[in-house]
Amino acid sequence: MSARSKPINLNLFTIRFPIPAILSILHRLSGFALFLFIPFMLWLFNFSLTENGFALLQKMLSHFFMKFILWSLFIPFCLHFIAGIRHLLMDVQIGVALKTGKITAILTFVSVTLLIILVGIWLW
């Protein structure tokens, strides 16, 4: 069978995705999103270190809308962070089997949700 005649199914809607797979693609997506945020984060950091900037940021953060935007920026960060820790744990052979991999994936989603809620509480 030549390479050209092998069957290909890339219709994502027909493929079943286990939980670790979903976590993995979200890890990749959040990583890319964070990469795109880097210049903005640097600008924010720079702005916060000027006297006027810091005061303006504090004032802006009392508005619901700005809090919401900042909070939504935390979501990809928290996910990438916790999923990354899961990767590091797998490097030391923790959670590499099928069952344990699934458990750690679920734990990741749970702890990320908790973290996001905590960040929300901290912001308000």
Add this chain to the structure above:
Amino acid sequence: MVKSVLSANHKGLRDWMIQRVSAILMIIYTIGLCIYFLTHPALSFSQWHQLFSLSWVKIFSVLFLLSLLFHAFLGVWTIFTDYIKSFVLRCFLHTFVLLMLMACFIWGLMILWSV
């Protein structure tokens, strides 16, 4: 033996190590920063400014930015290598991303230097 003209291929283990080391450094920095935020409620500008005028904080922050530079480049390199099949386009994108990340790093240095 496979020829690697730019010496950019077949360094998987090196890249793997860089990803892990940079990740761990960034984790420690992030947790440190979170602890700072949690122990300083109602943060004032002078406190924030003072934090980044400490030498060790600046050094740690520069190490963080360096780690971010390496970590982000490798991550994006992986994504591009997976999805972009045209060699020319991929090379261009890799170079562009590398320059962009280096510029961000230099900007970060300038920000920390000015405190």
